[in-house]
Amino acid sequence: MTTVDDVSRPSRLAAADEAISVEELQLAARNHGIPLEALRYDVTPAGLHYLLIHYDIPDLDPATHALTVDGAVDRPLTVSLAELRERPRVTRRVTLECAGNGRALLRPRPVSQPWLVEAVGNAEWTGTPLAPLLREAGVAPDAVDVVFTGADHGIERGVEQDYQRALPVTDAMREEVLLAYEMNGAPLLPQHGAPLRLIVPGWYGMAHVKWLRSVTVRTEPFDGYQNAVAYRLRQDADDPGVPVTRIEPRALVRPPGFPDFMSRTRVLRPGPCTVDGRAWSGHAPVVSVEVTTDGGATWAPAVLDEATGGDFAWRGWRHEWTPGPGRYVLGARATDASARTQPVEQPWNRGGFANNLIQRVAVVVLPE
Amino acid sequence: MTTVDDVSRPSRLAAADEAISVEELQLAARNHGIPLEALRYDVTPAGLHYLLIHYDIPDLDPATHALTVDGAVDRPLTVSLAELRERPRVTRRVTLECAGNGRALLRPRPVSQPWLVEAVGNAEWTGTPLAPLLREAGVAPDAVDVVFTGADHGIERGVEQDYQRALPVTDAMREEVLLAYEMNGAPLLPQHGAPLRLIVPGWYGMAHVKWLRSVTVRTEPFDGYQNAVAYRLRQDADDPGVPVTRIEPRALVRPPGFPDFMSRTRVLRPGPCTVDGRAWSGHAPVVSVEVTTDGGATWAPAVLDEATGGDFAWRGWRHEWTPGPGRYVLGARATDASARTQPVEQPWNRGGFANNLIQRVAVVVLPE
Numbered sequence: 001m002t003t004v005d006d007v008s009r010p011s012r013l014a015a016a017d018e019a020i021s022v023e024e025l026q027l028a029a030r031n032h033g034i035p036l037e038a039l040r041y042d043v044t045p046a047g048l049h050y051l052l053i054h055y056d057i058p059d060l061d062p063a064t065h066a067l068t069v070d071g072a073v074d075r076p077l078t079v080s081l082a083e084l085r086e087r088p089r090v091t092r093r094v095t096l097e098c099a100g101n102g103r104a105l106l107r108p109r110p111v112s113q114p115w116l117v118e119a120v121g122n123a124e125w126t127g128t129p130l131a132p133l134l135r136e137a138g139v140a141p142d143a144v145d146v147v148f149t150g151a152d153h154g155i156e157r158g159v160e161q162d163y164q165r166a167l168p169v170t171d172a173m174r175e176e177v178l179l180a181y182e183m184n185g186a187p188l189l190p191q192h193g194a195p196l197r198l199i200v201p202g203w204y205g206m207a208h209v210k211w212l213r214s215v216t217v218r219t220e221p222f223d224g225y226q227n228a229v230a231y232r233l234r235q236d237a238d239d240p241g242v243p244v245t246r247i248e249p250r251a252l253v254r255p256p257g258f259p260d261f262m263s264r265t266r267v268l269r270p271g272p273c274t275v276d277g278r279a280w281s282g283h284a285p286v287v288s289v290e291v292t293t294d295g296g297a298t299w300a301p302a303v304l305d306e307a308t309g310g311d312f313a314w315r316g317w318r319h320e321w322t323p324g325p326g327r328y329v330l331g332a333r334a335t336d337a338s339a340r341t342q343p344v345e346q347p348w349n350r351g352g353f354a355n356n357l358i359q360r361v362a363v364v365v366l367p368e
Numbered sequence: 369m370t371t372v373d374d375v376s377r378p379s380r381l382a383a384a385d386e387a388i389s390v391e392e393l394q395l396a397a398r399n400h401g402i403p404l405e406a407l408r409y410d411v412t413p414a415g416l417h418y419l420l421i422h423y424d425i426p427d428l429d430p431a432t433h434a435l436t437v438d439g440a441v442d443r444p445l446t447v448s449l450a451e452l453r454e455r456p457r458v459t460r461r462v463t464l465e466c467a468g469n470g471r472a473l474l475r476p477r478p479v480s481q482p483w484l485v486e487a488v489g490n491a492e493w494t495g496t497p498l499a500p501l502l503r504e505a506g507v508a509p510d511a512v513d514v515v516f517t518g519a520d521h522g523i524e525r526g527v528e529q530d531y532q533r534a535l536p537v538t539d540a541m542r543e544e545v546l547l548a549y550e551m552n553g554a555p556l557l558p559q560h561g562a563p564l565r566l567i568v569p570g571w572y573g574m575a576h577v578k579w580l581r582s583v584t585v586r587t588e589p590f591d592g593y594q595n596a597v598a599y600r601l602r603q604d605a606d607d608p609g610v611p612v613t614r615i616e617p618r619a620l621v622r623p624p625g626f627p628d629f630m631s632r633t634r635v636l637r638p639g640p641c642t643v644d645g646r647a648w649s650g651h652a653p654v655v656s657v658e659v660t661t662d663g664g665a666t667w668a669p670a671v672l673d674e675a676t677g678g679d680f681a682w683r684g685w686r687h688e689w690t691p692g693p694g695r696y697v698l699g700a701r702a703t704d705a706s707a708r709t710q711p712v713e714q715p716w717n718r719g720g721f722a723n724n725l726i727q728r729v730a731v732v733v734l735p736e
Contacts, residue, residue: 002695007633007732019387022484025396025472026632029484032400035559037424047415047557054629056405104393112630116390116397156629189415191403261422261524262480264394265375327370364370 008158011237013350014109024104024114033118039254039278042122042309042316043093043184049121050205051191052098052113054163055154058211062187062195067179071147071216074138081195084179087128092178092201093309095122095280099204099231099244103352110352117252117359122278122314125199127180131173134217139169145222146172148198148209159225165209166222167200176201176312179212201312202246202282204354206231233349241349247282248356249340251289251317251332254278255361266363272322275302280314281336288335289317295329296344296358302332323365330361376526379605381718382477392472392482401486407622407646410490410677410684411461411552417489418573419559420466420481422531423522426579430555430563435547439515439584442506449563452547455496460546460569461677463490463648467572467599467612471720478720485620485727490646490682493567495548499541502585507537513590514540516566516577527593533577534590535568544569544680547580569680570614570650572722574599601717609717615650616724617708619657619685619700622646623729634731640690647672648682649704656703657685663697664712664726670700691733698729 014021020028031052038048062081070076098119103110105117134146150163171177178199181188188194193210200207206226222228227243234241254277257268275293279286285307290299305316317332335341342356349355382389388396399420406416430449438444466487471478473485502514518531539545546567549556556562561578568575574594590596595611602609622645625636643661647654653675658667673684685700703709710724717723 001735002693002732003734004628004635007631007635007730008628009630019389020393021387022472023630023632025388025393025482026484027630028393028396029401029482029486030403032419033397035398035421035425038558040427041558045558047417047419047559049415051400051415053403055627056623057403059408104390114393114397116394118397154626154629155635160635190406190409190413191415255424258522259423260372260376261522262377262391262395263375264391267372267375267523267528325370362375364375366371367369 004155004160005158008155010157012111014111016108020114021111024111027113031113033115034121036118036252036255039252044121044123046184046189049123050098050119052119052205053191054156055152057190058151060151060195060211065195067196067212068214069133069137070214072140072143072219073217077137079133081181084128084196085181089126090129090178091124091126092176092199093122093124093313094199094201095120095312095314096205096208097247099206099353102355102357105357106346106348106352106355110350112352122309123183124185125178125180126182127178127199129175130177130179131175134173139217140219142219143169143217144220145169145218147216147218147222147224148212149214149216150209151211151213156225157229161225163209163226164224165207165226166224167207204244204247206244230351231353232351233353234351236350244353247280248354249281249286249334249336249342250356251279251334252277252359253330253332253361257363266361268323268363268365270324270365270368272320274318275321275330276316276318277332278314279317279332279334281334281340282312283340284337285311286315286334287337290333291319292331293321293323293328295360296331299333325365325367328363328365330363331358333358372523372528373526376523378525380479382479384476388482389479392479395481399481401483402489404486404620404623407620412489412491414552414557417491418466418487420487420573421559422524423520425558426519428519428563428579433563435564435580436582437501437505438582440508440511440587441585445505447501449549452496452564453549457494458497458546459492459494460544460567461490461492461681462567462569463488463680463682464573464576465615467574467721470723470725473725474714474716474720474723478718480720491551492553493546493548494550495546495567497543498545498547499543502541507585508587510587511537511585512588513537513586515584515586515590515592516580517582517584518577519579519581524593525597529593531577531594532592533575533594534592535575572612572615574612598719599721600719601721602719604718612721615648616722617649617654617702617704617710618724619647619702620645620727621698621700621729625731634729636691636731636733638692638733638736640688642686643689643698644684644686645700646682647685647700647702649702649708650680651708652705653679654683654702655705658701659687660699661689661691661696663728664699667701693733693735696731696733698731699726701726
């Protein structure tokens with residue numbers, strides 16, 4: 001008899017010499033990162049923001065969609081999308097990054113969505129704050145977790161599930177957390193959670209539950225798959241690990257010059273070049289960015305652009321560079337106000353999460 | 369001394385046991401296909417249409433962008449985007465497919481953008497017809513090719529170039545060919561060629577030049593890279609081959625049920641299920657679609673939806689299926705009015721182009 005266990009395997013690490021599998025390629029072909037030249041836009045245009053969809057994009061009708069608030073509350077609520085749109089309206093610029101960004105560069109490689117460095121985007125999310133709605137429902141004094149359930153349904157490592165992620169109640173009550181129905185001034189696109197999603201500024205993407213249909217308050221810790229099994233930092237399969245939460249600092253270089261189609265190596269003519277990019281952290285504002293052109297041997301400070309997007313949006317930076325002919329490896333290192341920075345050695349864990357290893361951009365400067 | 373030849377290699381085939389390389393993965397992470405569940409939409413929403421960008425997305429200013437028409441014409445023209453928008457306005461629904469769709473499934477595998485089956489989309493393109501503009505310029509009676517040049521710049525297989533593709537003059541003069549400035553009713557997105565691109569209904573994607581800045585009429589055949597070297601059907605590296613032109617027929621199944629995250633295997637409960645999808649051909653209208661649930665051993669006719677999108681848009685189809693528990697492999701086969709259909713054996717060529725091998729969707733129907 002054929003069962004779920006025949007189609008869904010436990011998580012695993014790739015063997016030392018194991019290249020990218022067809023299963024990993026399937027995920028890379030449907031999900032996508034930001035093309036790095038799109039780091040030129042402070043607000044990422046539609047279709048260029050990174051996308052990670054665990055199962056299928058559901059087909060929801062905005063005209064009938066409603067959000068339930070239930071569990072350990074005094075007054076369970078059901079609120080239509082139209083009613084949510086009539087509540088106080090807030091727009092926040094927020095950088096979202098997939099917790100698995102950089103996974104495919106790790107050794108050994110955790111076998112999952114094979115991101116290199118590009119699983120990021122910065123958008124303007126419009127919606128209504130969650131906290132007042134929870135206060136209206138009346139959260140129980142002994143509540144510990146708030147579970148957010150999406151309409152996307154599938155199987156993961158043998159467990160059939162709707163996508164569900166919980167936040168500790170204190171995080172769910174942060175005033176910045178939004179029930180968002182617009183992105184960049186337009187109704188949410190299907191792939192970004194239409195008609196309603198959660199936005200949790202500062203946290204990795206797994207917390208920003210898409211296609212949101214219920215909010216359930218619990219007085220016991222949530223032990224669902226995405227909290228208890230996936231999205232934990234652990235060193236081996238038996239390690240209970242700690243939850244993935246806020247975004248570690250990262251800077252990305254917008255690759256200068258022009259590319260070779262196949263290798264994506266960057267080619268420049270000799271002479272002055274402005275190297276620029278974006279930097280972000282979910283823990284605290286970015287306070288400095290350093291740039292290397294020799295693969296990390298030496299570093300120079302970058303000039304930070306004005307911080308115009310608030311505490312949870314990426315920040316532009318630039319560095320003037322005048323290379324002669326030869327080969328270079330560019331990278332950038334962000335440091336935030338909590339003194340967190342990016343490591344030169346890979347910060348490995350079994351899920352490949354929260355890995356903020358410094359990017360390497362190969363550049364060839366041609367002869368005069 | 370470091371030169372272009374150090375960063376750009378000749379085209380090649382993967383070895384028999386060679387898995388996907390990091391270079392192929394880099395392309396898969398930035399370009400992307402349509403998530404197959406989005407076959408539910410007759411018009412593909414923004415951000416879900418497939419995308420293949422050879423170099424970088426250029427940054428063009430619509431306020432100053434202009435198109436030049438020159439070469440073997442009586443009256444060379446320069447036309448601003450604003451002037452193009454004042455010309456007769458036409459909207460056409462057109463299915464675009466990458467010529468390399470299916471490449472990563474070929475054996476041996478041509479090493480390039482590693483598409484599986486998902487490099488397709490169907491959009492409404494609005495613009496002004498090209499032919500009247502060419503007539504106003506006065507095409508020389510001995511003209512043979514019309515070269516379209518984009519603003520995207522890079523290196524490919526050792527050749528530094530702006531992206532350029534030519535059409536035979538008779539194809540360029542087809543009334544359906546558009547200079548398009550809108551997609552799905554909105555200004556073109558950067559990644560789809562903003563502010564101006566060519567649309568050549570019926571042809572593979574390489575002909576629909578994005579970021580279009582010039583149209584040059586020639587009295588000699590165009591020997592640029594994308595016509596003379598890339599995008600040719602050839603059996604080996606020495607074969608001069610024939611040009612890639614119109615889209616071969618293909619049908620895709622919208623995968624039923626729900627997926628396992630990692631394997632993307634589809635899971636269903638037993639009972640009635642409507643299997644549906646889309647079918648298209650650039651040669652002639654699709655006249656039939658057949659469905660298999662046993663990997664091609666037997667076929668049943670699908671019911672075609674009404675053809676509402678014109679001759680160059682995909683057409684919906686559906687098939688009622690009531691499976692019992694077990695394993696199935698679904699696929700569909702399109703046939704067009706020119707009697708072209710899809711092969712069961714791979715139609716191999718060295719570039720992996722115009723490959724319309726039948727899709728295989730693995731489905732598990734669970735026990736009752």
